[in-house]
Amino acid sequence: MNVRIFASAIVGASLVLLAAAPFLAAQEPPATPGGPGLRYEIWVELDAAGKMLLGKEEIVWTNPTRDVVPDMLLHLYWNAFKNEDSVFLRESLAETMFRTGDAPDDGEWGWIDITDIRLADGSDLKPGLQFVLPDGPETAGDETVARILLPTPVQPGESVHLRLEFRSKVPRTVARSGYYKDSFFIGQWFPKPGVYEEGKGWNCHAYHMNSEFFADFADFVVHITVPKGFVVGSSGKLVSRSDDESVKTTTWTFSQAMVHDFAWMADPRYLRIERDFIADRDVTAQEYQETADLLGLPLEEVRLPNVKMILLIAPEHKGQIERHFKALRMALKYYGLWYGPYPYETVTMVDPPFRTGSGGMEYPTLFTAGTRLLPSKNQLSPEGVIIHEFGHGYWYGLAANNEFEAAWLDEGFNTYSTGQVLAKAYGPGAVSFVFKGLSLDWFLRVPKIFDFETDRVAAINTVRYDPVTAWSWKFYNRGSYGANVYMRAATVLRTLEGYLGETAWARIMRTYHMRFRFKHPTKADFLGVVNEISGQDMTWLFGELLEGTETFDYGVGAVSSAEVPAARRGVYDRNGAREEVTRKKAEELEAAADKAPGAARSYRTTVVLRRYGEVQLGGDAKVQVLVRFKDGSTETRAWDGQARWARLEFITPVKAESAQIDPQGIWLVDANLANNSRTVDGLKRNVIKLMSQALFTVQLFFHFVGSWS
């Protein structure tokens, strides 16, 4: 550790901060009622050559509960990359589907040591510091959670002021933190308290492979010292930047109130560009009015603030600068209009440094996107990742659910929201088809699809493995985790939207977000809002589709439509006499009926509905059944879907053409949409087209085989 550099940086930064204090106070957004019970001030120096971080940290934690708290649990996330005994690497190495976290190579491990920890009065807490296993003894060996015993328990409403020093080795790119050459992305890097929950204690899980994070809202001031010439991007707002020519370093100071994490990057080659989201320019009066009408809110409540957009981008991606800003503008606009105004002054978008593996990740007021050289114009990339990761600023950043225990509340909500914004702003995008770094979609004419289509594919195929609501590290594998918490959750939300209707749904999402902004919502909180706004009890749907692992599949089992006979065969007692209607007589009567002037024949249409899946509709929910007749007329009925099947009959003057269950496509979560309809007769033209193209593909395959003979 270079003590001189570190000390001078701290002194310099502190002076700058003191000078800026009045300015800071004026600029910070108003705290939520009560304000955060947590404050950080961190001084960190990057040793770029040694790949080390040297840090000092002050934490002031106020006990917000009625409990007397005797200790504190701290996350030390980077110890996940310390050795193969960490939970993160053990889970990564045991992963059966997508191996994402192979252990680092020799010399590339990452770790964090607390070298000193004291109370503000100087009491040394280091002797009592120990690693603990909040997720059970099976996680023995993990060092990502440490416990300190406080000399005096913290009474309700009282504060504890800690002073720490830490020393970290930056890993070589693991789980979105790390370095490659002179590029650094630094996330989850400082000792961070868990979340204290009244009556339950500290919620502070180990760092798991599939899990993201959970922390309390706090006010941050962070001083980052890097070699001179490095460009730094960070959470929060840049307060000051000062050079120290004697040691060739620059200290960047950032601050941000009411966020629960803080990440930054440093790279000497990067471009730093700023643009403004100007609400009056980027949102039209009509859009404001439509949103206010939809949400039932006064116009003033849906107005958006201006936001400073900051982009840090690699020089080789310079040509994509405007593409990045356009996507961010769309995200600021639609998330803002739909869920609530973005409450911070800045948002920083980072094009992830080459080979730091840091792309596609969210942190409060900062996110990493991800693009490549020569991107396709047809694909919504990098737009998709920009909108998604910005969106996490809402779902996780503001409505800050516990990502360890309910990842779907941010990933699912945000996957749903991303799809909505992309569809609104761009329409469908081409499926990615990249070979050797070159996009081939223009040549292969790959189809353009909406996000909800791919989400549904994953949703119906993953339901067998886990419930959506499982804890992050308890999923069958990484594939099940991803498909369930992102895509199945998004598909269920879209299904809810279809069922409850556009207006109710828009108000539910807005209410839920605004009510739980700067809080830690749970599934019960969301269900409460759904029931409150919709006026229906949707508990059954949450149980069946989010907590269950059964398939939802309603369909049409059979449809037939035939003329009602004019005469029926058999023996009848009529006018005191017994008469047999023979086959021949019946045929004669049929012929006579056909010839009778103005005779109107009728048709009996029988539709058999099936519940193929185990999921049953609940509450007041019903599926609609639409029968279309040859003359273009239709008839719609509803089925409660409780039994395994139901038979419906229709007597009409014309023959039926088709029967369709859920004609409006409300139940997107249905595993088989093909069986939702049946036609009385005929093979569809598109089926023949599909078959001919399948044949052609197989033909080319055999030609290819033949050409290798």
Next chain:
Amino acid sequence: MSVLTAIAKGVGTAFRKPRIVAVLYVLNVLFTVAAAVPLLLIVQQELGPSLVGSNVRPMDAMWIGEAVLKYGEALMPLLGGVLVVGVLCLVLNIFLNGGVVGRLLDREGASKLEPFFADSGRYFWRYVRIFLLSLVFWVLTFGLVLNLLSALIRPLMENAWTEWLPLILSNLHLLIALLLLSIVRMIVDYARIAVVSDGERSVLRALRHAVRFLGARFFRAWAIYLLLVVLTLAGTIVFYVVFGRFAAPGVAGVVAGLVWTQLYVLFRLWMRTVFVAAQAEYYRAHPY
């Protein structure tokens, strides 16, 4: 003989022997039908009576997802079946190669079925041996040369400062692989031609002839091969550009699409005969 003359003469010969393409086409269709029937049955069963069939697209994510859910476990057996049919197809093509080369080298002779199959039978075992020996070339090319090349460029890629270097190097690697592929295929083609043209019974000698022949006039021979590759690519681009026009709804569009795909398959099979005919012309113009 110039490159263009060899190609022109090869095209002329191929045009005069349409029966060869017809035989290859019939074979292709038979194998296709055999392998595709299960797939077509699934499509028919699932989409035939459904309204989804009215708007299903060739790559319909919604339906493909359902098919994966229902038939995912049958995928491996299905692919296994296709693989078996593929191996049979390969063997039969080795057999037919004798007829193809034999009839194309008999420039003025008839391409009736009897001499075609007689040639197929006559050269079958020699062509089998050439095929097996060609595997050695493939192993050498892809297992050794390209791996060596990969090992050479790997340190550069691993130490790259930006994405550009890996992008350029990996595409360069691909280009070299394709060029090597063309050279190996050319050697095998000329060996087959030598077997028929020179009546060579030893395939090792035929391969040696081919290598020496190419060694003496490599770039011209390569130019013939690469120009024919370009011609095939051009035809493929035309095919896909026109094929895109048949996306419009309507029975006529479906029928036109069907016809157009079959014309393309015929074009590819015809190009296969042009490759042989043009190289045969060039080979005969320079007697060994």
